[in-house]
Amino acid sequence: MSDLLERLRDRGWRLTAQRRVVAEVLDGDHVHYTADEVHARAADRLPEIARATVYNTLSELVALGEVLEVSTDGRAKRYDPNARHTHQHLVCSRCGTIRDVHPTGDPLAALPEQERYGFAIAEATVTYRGVCPNCNDS
Amino acid sequence: MSDLLERLRDRGWRLTAQRRVVAEVLDGDHVHYTADEVHARAADRLPEIARATVYNTLSELVALGEVLEVSTDGRAKRYDPNARHTHQHLVCSRCGTIRDVHPTGDPLAALPEQERYGFAIAEATVTYRGVCPNCNDS
DNA sequence: TCTTGACTTAGACAAAGTCCAATGTAGAGT
C-alpha cells in the first residue's frame, strides 16, 4: 500500500495533507478501522482534520477500488485496505475482532443457475462468525 | 410460522396485543422488513404501538431464534422470519431487493483448519450481490 | 506568483437504534 499515493496522483487526485494522513492510517495489511477510528488516528497527526473529510476520503478510496467497505454487524462500517487480494472475514461474535481468511474454492460456484433468479451476480462475500481464542478463555 | 405464538407462550412469553401484531406482520416466508417497516405495518392494526416496543419485540424474537437479523448494506437491519431452514441471501446492488437462496454444500467446509486461527466457528453467512432482472432493463 | 476549481471545515441535519421513568396490563393466585 506504500505506492498508493502515487497511484492516486496518477488518477488526478489532488494530494492534500488530509488525504495523505488518511491513506497513512490505512497503511498496514490487517487493519479494519471504523470511520471514527480512522478519524481519531488521523487527528493524532493532523488535529484539525474534519470528520466530513475522513468520510469523503474513505468514500473516494472505496470508489477507486483501493479500499473495501466491510459491514459485519450492522453497526459502523469498517474499512479494509487489503483490496488487492480477494479474501473473506472471520469475526468474533463477542469482541468483534476481524481477521482476513481465504476459503478454498469460489463461493459463486456454489449457487446453481436456478437459484440466481436472473440476477447478474457480481460477487459473493462470506462472513464466518465464532468465538476467538481470547474470548473463549474468559 | 402460524404456530409461532404457541411456541412463544410455551417459552413463558406474555402474550400482548403488540407482540401478536409484530409476529403477524412477520408472518410470510419471503419477507425482509426493516424495523421501521415492521413498525409502520404494525401501526396499521394497532396505531398506538411504540417504536421501542417493535425494537424490543424484534430483539426478543432474534434472541429466541425465531427470526434472523440480516444486515446487507450497512443501513437498517432487516428481519427474516425464515429462520427454520438455513439459507443465504441474494441482494440487488441497485434496488436492494433481497431473495433467499440455497447454495450447494456447506460454506463452513471451505475454510481450512489453519485459516481458523483457533476460533470456535459457529456459522457462515454468504451474501451474493448483483443486479436483478428488473434493474438490468433500465 | 496568480488564479481557479477542487478540497476542507464546522456545524446543522438525518436515519437507525437505545435508554429510561412513568404508566398499563396479562395471567397467576384467590
Next chain:
DNA sequence: ACTCTACATTGGACTTTGTCTAAGTCAAGA
C-alpha cells in the same frame, strides 16, 4: 370475577453513524 405484581409498553430524550451545505482554503498549472 377480582386483585396483585412482575413484566411490558409508552413517549421522548439521547446516542451513534453518516450526509449535506455554505463559506473559506489551498494544490498545482499557467
